Amino acid sequence: MSLKETLKQAKQIERQLEQQSLGAVKPRNYLALNPLLRKGGIHEKEDIDIVRKQRRRETKQNLRQTDWLSE
Incomplete structure (x- = not known):
């Protein structure tokens, strides 16, 4: 493998890592x-589910709060 091809592959790997990291980290x-x-x-609904x-x-x-051991 020549030096030129190695550098080309290294750049491709860097680009892939940058794309992965941009998608993973969100502010x-x-x-x-x-x-x-x-x-x-006040804005909460008075619904049956909320009462339950x-x-x-x-x-x-x-x-x-009950003390089960004393009973």
Whole structure:
């Protein structure tokens, strides 16, 4: 293999690595993580699923607080 061909292959490999790295690394959108932009509070729907979810959460918290070993 000549030096010219080796350099040509090296450039091709570098290009492939650059293309792979460009697709893999994305800048994070910190604005999307802002708590003011999330749903909740007054704007949340009063739906049956939400009520069930709240009851389930409360039940789980109550079960975690009970002392099972003393009973």
